Amino acid sequence: MRFTCSKKDIYEKLNLVIKSITNRTTMPILKGILIEAKEEEILIKGTDLEISILSKLKIKNDEVGKIIVNAKLFYEIIRKLPEGNIEFFTDESKKLHIKNLNSEFELEYLEEEKFPFAKEVKGEKFSFDRDILCNMIKKSSSCVSRESTKNALRGLYIEINKTGISLVGSDGYRIAITKENIINEQEKDILVPVENILNIEKILREEKETVELIIGEKDIKFELKEGEIYLKLLEGTYIDYKKPFLEEMKTEVIINKNDLINAVERMYLLSPEKKNNKIILRLINNLLKIETSSDIGYAKEEIILDKMGEDNEFAINCKFLLDAIKNIDGEELKLKIGKNERFILIEEVENDRSQFLIMNLKK
Amino acid sequence: MRFTCSKKDIYEKLNLVIKSITNRTTMPILKGILIEAKEEEILIKGTDLEISILSKLKIKNDEVGKIIVNAKLFYEIIRKLPEGNIEFFTDESKKLHIKNLNSEFELEYLEEEKFPFAKEVKGEKFSFDRDILCNMIKKSSSCVSRESTKNALRGLYIEINKTGISLVGSDGYRIAITKENIINEQEKDILVPVENILNIEKILREEKETVELIIGEKDIKFELKEGEIYLKLLEGTYIDYKKPFLEEMKTEVIINKNDLINAVERMYLLSPEKKNNKIILRLINNLLKIETSSDIGYAKEEIILDKMGEDNEFAINCKFLLDAIKNIDGEELKLKIGKNERFILIEEVENDRSQFLIMNLKK
Numbered sequence: 131m132r133f134t135c136s137k138k139d140i141y142e143k144l145n146l147v148i149k150s151i152t153n154r155t156t157m158p159i160l161k162g163i164l165i166e167a168k169e170e171e172i173l174i175k176g177t178d179l180e181i182s183i184l185s186k187l188k189i190k191n192d193e194v195g196k197i198i199v200n201a202k203l204f205y206e207i208i209r210k211l212p213e214g215n216i217e218f219f220t221d222e223s224k225k226l227h228i229k230n231l232n233s234e235f236e237l238e239y240l241e242e243e244k245f246p247f248a249k250e251v252k253g254e255k256f257s258f259d260r261d262i263l264c265n266m267i268k269k270s271s272s273c274v275s276r277e278s279t280k281n282a283l284r285g286l287y288i289e290i291n292k293t294g295i296s297l298v299g300s301d302g303y304r305i306a307i308t309k310e311n312i313i314n315e316q317e318k319d320i321l322v323p324v325e326n327i328l329n330i331e332k333i334l335r336e337e338k339e340t341v342e343l344i345i346g347e348k349d350i351k352f353e354l355k356e357g358e359i360y361l362k363l364l365e366g367t368y369i370d371y372k373k374p375f376l377e378e379m380k381t382e383v384i385i386n387k388n389d390l391i392n393a394v395e396r397m398y399l400l401s402p403e404k405k406n407n408k409i410i411l412r413l414i415n416n417l418l419k420i421e422t423s424s425d426i427g428y429a430k431e432e433i434i435l436d437k438m439g440e441d442n443e444f445a446i447n448c449k450f451l452l453d454a455i456k457n458i459d460g461e462e463l464k465l466k467i468g469k470n471e472r473f474i475l476i477e478e479v480e481n482d483r484s485q486f487l488i489m490n491l492k493k
Numbered sequence: 494m495r496f497t498c499s500k501k502d503i504y505e506k507l508n509l510v511i512k513s514i515t516n517r518t519t520m521p522i523l524k525g526i527l528i529e530a531k532e533e534e535i536l537i538k539g540t541d542l543e544i545s546i547l548s549k550l551k552i553k554n555d556e557v558g559k560i561i562v563n564a565k566l567f568y569e570i571i572r573k574l575p576e577g578n579i580e581f582f583t584d585e586s587k588k589l590h591i592k593n594l595n596s597e598f599e600l601e602y603l604e605e606e607k608f609p610f611a612k613e614v615k616g617e618k619f620s621f622d623r624d625i626l627c628n629m630i631k632k633s634s635s636c637v638s639r640e641s642t643k644n645a646l647r648g649l650y651i652e653i654n655k656t657g658i659s660l661v662g663s664d665g666y667r668i669a670i671t672k673e674n675i676i677n678e679q680e681k682d683i684l685v686p687v688e689n690i691l692n693i694e695k696i697l698r699e700e701k702e703t704v705e706l707i708i709g710e711k712d713i714k715f716e717l718k719e720g721e722i723y724l725k726l727l728e729g730t731y732i733d734y735k736k737p738f739l740e741e742m743k744t745e746v747i748i749n750k751n752d753l754i755n756a757v758e759r760m761y762l763l764s765p766e767k768k769n770n771k772i773i774l775r776l777i778n779n780l781l782k783i784e785t786s787s788d789i790g791y792a793k794e795e796i797i798l799d800k801m802g803e804d805n806e807f808a809i810n811c812k813f814l815l816d817a818i819k820n821i822d823g824e825e826l827k828l829k830i831g832k833n834e835r836f837i838l839i840e841e842v843e844n845d846r847s848q849f850l851i852m853n854l855k856k
Contacts, residue, residue, distance in 0.1 A: 203762060203789060210759045225790075233759060237790040396573045396596060399566060426566060427588075427600040 131167045131195025131226075132219040135187060137211050143174050143185040144205045146357060149329060151201040152178040162198040164245045165218075167191040175247050176201055181326050182248035185357035193219070196242040199226055207235055248360030253346035254316040256290060260334055260341050266297045266308040267331040269457045269484050273450075274324040275301035281366040285321035290314050298371050299324065304450050304488040305371050306457070318345050321364040330359055374487055375475070377468035381439040383413060384479055387463050390418075391455055393431040397422050398448050400429040408491050409448040414441050422448070442467050444474055445491035451476075454486035494530045494558025494589075495582040498550060500574050506537050506548040507568045509720060512692060513539040513546040514564040525561040527608045528581075530554040538610050539564055544689045545611035548720035556582070559605040562589055570598055611723030616709035617679040619653060623697055623704050629660045629671040630694040632820040632847050636813075637687040638664035644729040648684035653677050661734050662687065667813050667851040668734050669820070681708050684727040693722055737850055738838070740831035744802040746776060747842055750826050753781075754818055756794040760785050761811050763792040771854050772811040777804055785811070805830050807837055808854035814839075817849035 147163055155161065155178065166173040172187040197220060207228055208216070217229045220239065228235040267286065275283040278301065287298040294311045330352060334341055342353040352359040394409070401407040402424035409422040413435070420431040444467060454476045455463060466475040467490075476486040510526055518524065518541065529536040535550040560583060570591055571579070580592045583602065591598040630649065638646045641664065650661040659672045693715060697704055705716040715722040757772070764770040765787035772785040776798070783794040807830060817839045818826060829838040830853075839849040 200789065206762050207759065210755065210762065212755065232795045233756070233793070235759075235763065235790060235792045392573065392575065393596070396570065396598075399569050399573065400598065426563065427598060429598045430596070432595045 131165070131191075131197060132193040132217075133167050133172060133189060133191040134215055134217045135172070135189050137208060137213050137216055137230075139187055139189075140172075140174075140216065141208050143172075143187050143357075144208055146185045146333065146354075147174045147176040147183045148201060148205050149333065150176040150178055150181050150183040150359075159198065159240075159243070159245065161200055161202070162240065162245075163201040163204065164196065164198050164242060164247065166196045166242075167194050169194060175245065177245075177247050179246060180323060180362050181329070182360040183357065184247070184359075185354075187356070195220060197226060197239040198242060198245060199237050199239045203237065204228075207237075248349060248351075248362075251344045251346040251349045251351040251360065253344050254318060255342065255344050256314060256316065256318075257340050257342045258295065258312065260337065260339050262310055263295075263341050264331050264335055266295070266310065267327055270297040270299040270306045270308045271324050271328055272299065272453045272457050273301055273304045273306035273486070274299035276325065278302075281321060281364040282369050284324055285364040285366075285368075286324050286327050287319070287321050287368045287371075289319040291317045298368070300369060300371060303447070304454070304486065305374070306454070306487075307371070307375070307485045309483050319368070320345060320350065321366060321368060322350065322361060323364055326361055330361065333359065374468070374473050375485065377470065377473070379439075379466045379475070380469045380471070381413060381442040381467040383418070383439060383465050384436045384462050385418060385433060385465060386436075387455060387458060387461055389433050390463070391452065393420055393433055394448050394452050394455070397429055397431060398452065400424055400427050401448050406447045406491060407449050408445050409451075410443065410445045412441075412443045413439075436462070442471075443492075444471065446474055446488055447491065450488045454488060457484065457486065459484070494528070494554075494560060495556040495580075496530050496535060496552060496554040497578055497580045498535070498552050500571060500576050500579055500593075502550055502552075503535075503537075503579065504571050506535075506550050506720075507571055509548045509696065509717075510537045510539040510546045511564060511568050512696065513541055513544050513722075515541040522561065522603075522606070522608065524563060524565070525603065525608075526564040526567065527559065527561050527605060527610065529559045529605075530557050532557060538608065540608075540610050542609060543686060543725050544692070545723040546720065547610070547722075548717075550719070558583060560589060560602040561605060561608060562600050562602045566600065567591075570600075611712060611714075611725075614707045614709040614712045614714040614723065616707050617681060618705065618707050619677060619679065619681075620703050620705045621658065621675065623700065623702050625673055626658075626704050627694050627698055629658070629673060630690055633660035633662040633669045633671045634687050634691055635662065635816045635820050636664055636667045636669035636849065637662035639688065641665075644684060644727040645732050647687055648727040648729075648731075649687050649690050650682070650684050650731045650734075652682040654680045661731070663732060663734060666810070667817070667849065668737070669817070669850075670734070670738070670848045672846050682731075683708060683713065684729060684731060685713065685724060686727055689724055693724065696722065737831070737836050738848065740833065740836070742802075742829045742838070743832045743834070744776060744805040744830040746781070746802060746828050747799045747825050748781060748796060748828060749799070750818060750821060750824055752796050753826070754815065756783055756796055757811050757815050757818070760792055760794060761815065763787055763790050764811050769810045769854060770812050771808050772814070773806065773808045775804075775806045776802075799825070805834075806855075807834065809837055809851055810854065813851045817851060820847065820849065822847070 164175040174185045225236040226239045278284045289296045296309045344351045401422045412419040418433040527538040537548045588599040589602045641647045652659045657674045707714045764785045775782040781796040
């Protein structure tokens with residue numbers, strides 16, 4: 131293998147592929163990246179078995195070849211080299227040489243064995259507006275559990291039908307839904323691991339304005355400007371999340387978002403950690419009164435409301451409430467309580483594209 | 494106790510005192526701060542037994558009093574409250590009330606028992622230029638051990654005589670010295686714990702341009718604009734650090750600082766972690782050749798020198814070398830090797846106010 135390219139070009143590619151490399155592995159091969167020099171391009175590949183990333187660098191190569199080197203080390207060396215051309219070549223003693231004007235590095239490499247990169251995905255093709263999809267992923271992921279071993283609770287559920295797309299996340303105590311009207315040719319519903327989809331979301335933000343993806347039986351593939359991301363889907367059926375949203379509402383108020391964030395953040399300091407950070411909210415006339423107490427003290431707050439439904443009272447985990455409020459766009463938000471008072475629903479004032487449902491701790 | 498003040502004023506004071514509060518304590522009283530409302534001022538005090546901070550807020554008080562409340566909680570509540578006036582008062586049930594227009598908090602408090610704040614310091618008074626002193630602290634602390642149980646190795650040594658001040662730090666493998674010519678009336682030498690003096694250095698940067706301090710037998714006191722910091726001195730005698738600096742030099746070169754930093758940072762990636770991150774430096778004619786290898790690979794670098802002494806070769810811990818280089822001011826630095834080749838000396842080109850001595854790993 132022998133090729134020369136600029137530091138900038140290869141660093142940009144590595145910076146993408148490195149996001150698929152994990153430290154939490156006992157398989158040495160997963161600490162490596164595959165560098166494949168073809169005649170007209172270099173392919174760089176990495177994987178942690180769940181997520182696989184391929185990045186392509188268009189350059190003519192002097193000698194083709196395929197090697198695996200330690201990903202983090204290779205990445206750090208390139209990162210620390212100055213701008214300018216870098217020469218890469220292998221020798222008979224299984225060393226990769228990385229060379230510029232004043233520096234030379236030699237790294238051990240492996241010949242390509244069975245590098246466990248994702249298989250090609252066969253399935254239906256979809257495309258979505260990048261900003262819309264990324265915002266939906268971020269908002270609906272806010273309710274998904276990071277610790278659960280249950281696929282439904284550590285996964286983000288994506289439901290595509292002919293008139294729209296919905297993303298749903300839940301940890302069993304709360305549900306987030308984001309919806310968008312988009313015409314699709316196909317229908318599909320899948321469950322993706324939340325941590326990986328959030329990593330992919332960050333990558334997509336830097337990519338094309340339209341996200342193109344192929345959904346197969348067991349994988350999903352994202353097509354990038356000069357690369358590809360493959361993600362393994364989670365198996366299992368999703369929870370029946372629609373029912374609580376259909377309940378008739380009893381109380382509905384509109385509140386200034388920042389006032390509520392600030393008040394709840396202060397409440398959080400005094401809320402009882404061992405009792406789900408419970409705070410009590412009372413809607414009385416045109417006032418929202420919030421109260422909490424724990425063994426360290428007591429706190430209360432009052433917020434004047436713009437608009438008011440029936441008087442009501444409920445208790446809520448204030449961390450969950452904060453997560454929800456912070457994912458609402460706009461200066462105000464709508465807070466609703468259903469007839470049987472089992473849940474509190476938080477949504478935007480103008481529309482119901484983002485909805486957050488949180489369990490009432492009183493019932 | 495009863496007083497009213499602006500959020501801004503009390504937050505500024507708390508922001509200083511909170512720096513003396515530690516989480517690493519089993520003594521509940523150290524998690525508290527003392528609030529003392531006198532007729533014309535509020536005193537706020539915190540301590541971790543090594544460092545004690547007092548901050549004064551000039552306001553007239555309605556009712557005097559002295560209480561201890563949980564420092565972190567009190568600080569966070571004030572931090573999260575909006576700008577504007579805050580009312581503070583105690584009630585018969587031993588609660589401190591913190592109140593503004595829309596919020597009210599009640600915190601348990603302790604009556605002032607024996608709050609272990611530092612005693613008044615009696616001793617000699619000194620004053621130094623803030624920027625000079627802070628820079629000296631930062632540079633000479635870079636060589637001090639963070640883990641050693643030996644006072645000499647976890648302390649920064651400060652030596653004041655009638656014509657100057659020197660700060661010396663060492664972890665047993667390297668020594669940093671910073672010196673400045675200043676006329677002092679008194680002579681004194683003390684040993685201060687490095688982590689605390691670095692925290693104080695950060696505080697001093699925001700304070701008066703002249704640092705005023707009083708050095709007693711067991712403590713040092715820094716006088717601030719509206720407060721005081723007390724620090725316990727370390728006991729014990731300091732190492733004999735002067736001898737290696739007196740050695741006659743054999744080789745002396747001048748190197749571009751950034752070239753050397755970049756090269757050594759790359760070397761670090763391949764240097765053997767289990768063998769003191771050793772790298773080998775060879776001074777041959779007008780070249781510095783650097784080399785290292787470990788079980789993950791091999792690296793070499795070349796830097797052209799401006800100026801050159803006798804040819805020489807030495808081995809050095811590249812982390813230590815980086816710490817030293819980064820503490821050198823200016824675009825270039827001087828690197829010297831003594832006659833018996835036991836140490837490498839790094840200093841500024843223009844003067845010897847900052848010197849870093851690192852053990853040669855070859856001998």
